[in-house]
Amino acid sequence: MNRAHGVRLDHPIFQGPLAVNVVLDKDHPYADAHDGQGTWLVHEGEFKQGCDVGMVSDGHGFEDSPDCERISGGINSKGPKAVAIGRQANMLQWGFYGGPDRMTESGKRAFLNAIVYMKRFDGQVPLVKKESRARSWYAQFVDMLAHMKPEERADRGERSYAGYLLKQFPAELTADPVDVERLRKWYADNEEYFGPGKDRYSTAIDADLAALQLSNRKPEFLDWLLERFGKDPKDEQALRLAKRYLGEKNGADAATAKAWIESNRPFLFFSDSGGYCWFVDTNGKRAGKVVEASAGRK
Amino acid sequence: MKQLILAAAAGSLLLASAATQTPDADRTAWAEHRATRVLYAGWPGGSREKAFEAFLKQWFDRVGILDLEQLSMATAKDWDVVIADWCSQYGNDGYQKRENSLFSPKVGIDDGFTKPIIAMDYVSSSLRNRGKLDWL
Numbered sequence: 001m002n003r004a005h006g007v008r009l010d011h012p013i014f015q016g017p018l019a020v021n022v023v024l025d026k027d028h029p030y031a032d033a034h035d036g037q038g039t040w041l042v043h044e045g046e047f048k049q050g051c052d053v054g055m056v057s058d059g060h061g062f063e064d065s066p067d068c069e070r071i072s073g074g075i076n077s078k079g080p081k082a083v084a085i086g087r088q089a090n091m092l093q094w095g096f097y098g099g100p101d102r103m104t105e106s107g108k109r110a111f112l113n114a115i116v117y118m119k120r121f122d123g124q125v126p127l128v129k130k131e132s133r134a135r136s137w138y139a140q141f142v143d144m145l146a147h148m149k150p151e152e153r154a155d156r157g158e159r160s161y162a163g164y165l166l167k168q169f170p171a172e173l174t175a176d177p178v179d180v181e182r183l184r185k186w187y188a189d190n191e192e193y194f195g196p197g198k199d200r201y202s203t204a205i206d207a208d209l210a211a212l213q214l215s216n217r218k219p220e221f222l223d224w225l226l227e228r229f230g231k232d233p234k235d236e237q238a239l240r241l242a243k244r245y246l247g248e249k250n251g252a253d254a255a256t257a258k259a260w261i262e263s264n265r266p267f268l269f270f271s272d273s274g275g276y277c278w279f280v281d282t283n284g285k286r287a288g289k290v291v292e293a294s295a296g297r298k
Numbered sequence: 299m300k301q302l303i304l305a306a307a308a309g310s311l312l313l314a315s316a317a318t319q320t321p322d323a324d325r326t327a328w329a330e331h332r333a334t335r336v337l338y339a340g341w342p343g344g345s346r347e348k349a350f351e352a353f354l355k356q357w358f359d360r361v362g363i364l365d366l367e368q369l370s371m372a373t374a375k376d377w378d379v380v381i382a383d384w385c386s387q388y389g390n391d392g393y394q395k396r397e398n399s400l401f402s403p404k405v406g407i408d409d410g411f412t413k414p415i416i417a418m419d420y421v422s423s424s425l426r427n428r429g430k431l432d433w434l
Binding site: 016019050051052053054056057058062068086090093096099100108115116124125129 | 346379411426427434
């Protein structure tokens with residue numbers, strides 16, 4: 001990977017202090033993105049031709065905590081949402097292998113600007129650890145299936161990619177011939193009800209949320225808890241959901257949950273990748289900066 | 299035809315923009331940032347260390363060099379920004395070729411490490427356990 005895709009040209013590392021002339025070359029698109037966008041050559045040299053491959057991080061759920069920002073993707077095998085250049089708290093990942101001896105002029109300038117940019121994050125610490133696979137992976141699975149030929153989708157062999165993707169969905173939706181639009185509708189219908197699965201690589205539809213038609217990641221969830229606890233502090237369903245999505249400690253009982261929500265409300269955010277849970281933006285709280293969008297972040 | 303003219307105009311704008319990036323403009327824009335203290339922590343004596351050191355010294359007055367495995371809040375305390383780097387995993391650029399395991403630096407930072415840090419390539423995976431900046 002020596003090319004960036006999905007570059008946030010409005011990001012400060014491209015704005016200064018040095019001018020950066022990023023050229024998005026449409027003759028080198030990122031085929032898996034199917035978007036016709038051009039890509040930016042960050043450094044010379046290609047993988048298997050004397051150069052290492054570089055690294056991208058999981059972009060799904062990456063920006064669901066306010067300590068993170070995705071600056072660019074890269075041409076890679078994890079998909080167009082993956083993060084090549086991105087920041088979590090005081091750490092910026094520059095996922096390209098090429099050092100200054102290989103960087104293009106624009107690559108060097110953006111890198112120097114990144115050094116200056118990072119100074120402002122002195123003292124910050126990560127708000128969440130990576131605990132789960134974010135729900136938006138399902139949207140990518142559907143897109144990948146949609147771009148396959150029918151015969152590729154029908155291949156369910158042990159090592160088949162389509163087989164792997166289809167196993168992520170409920171079995172009743174994946175009978176041959178695969179109806180991709182049906183999978184897409186299933187995701188759209190259930191998007192707000194995903195919760196943690198049996199391990200960090202799986203998720204599950206939360207039957208309580210689905211029955212209530214209640215999103216776990218929107219502020220309305222917190223309002224719902226407060227309302228239910230206001231009526232009955234022993235409400236079993238509310239207690240169950242409070243423990244599940246506020247955490248065992250913060251959702252231990254109605255009084256604890258109410259106090260935690262009310263004392264942290266402007267600084268609360270929900271993170272899929274952090275374990276399908278509500279968290280406090282402690283960096284923002286220290287700085288008195290309210291979370292801009294506490295729910296529905298990408 | 300209209301598209302051609304627009305494309306030509308856009309091309310001219312790009313050239314004009316590039317032409318304004320004179321050394322003088324860079325010097326002025328960069329002046330206050332030369333004082334940023336930058337620590338490069340990498341594979342000791344490697345070709346990447348040499349390339350980074352030469353490059354950084356062109357732009358910053360104070361540049362330090364450290365073995366990445368020695369990185370801690372104590373060794374980073376006098377620096378504004380740390381660049382964390384390691385070696386090629388494929389025997390490129392003069393580094394040895396690995397056999398059965400990855401070259402992983404024996405270093406880790408916890409939440410007590412609050413210095414700004416830029417992690418090159420795969421190094422973020424080694425530095426912070428279960429961070430969002432990871433190959434998984």
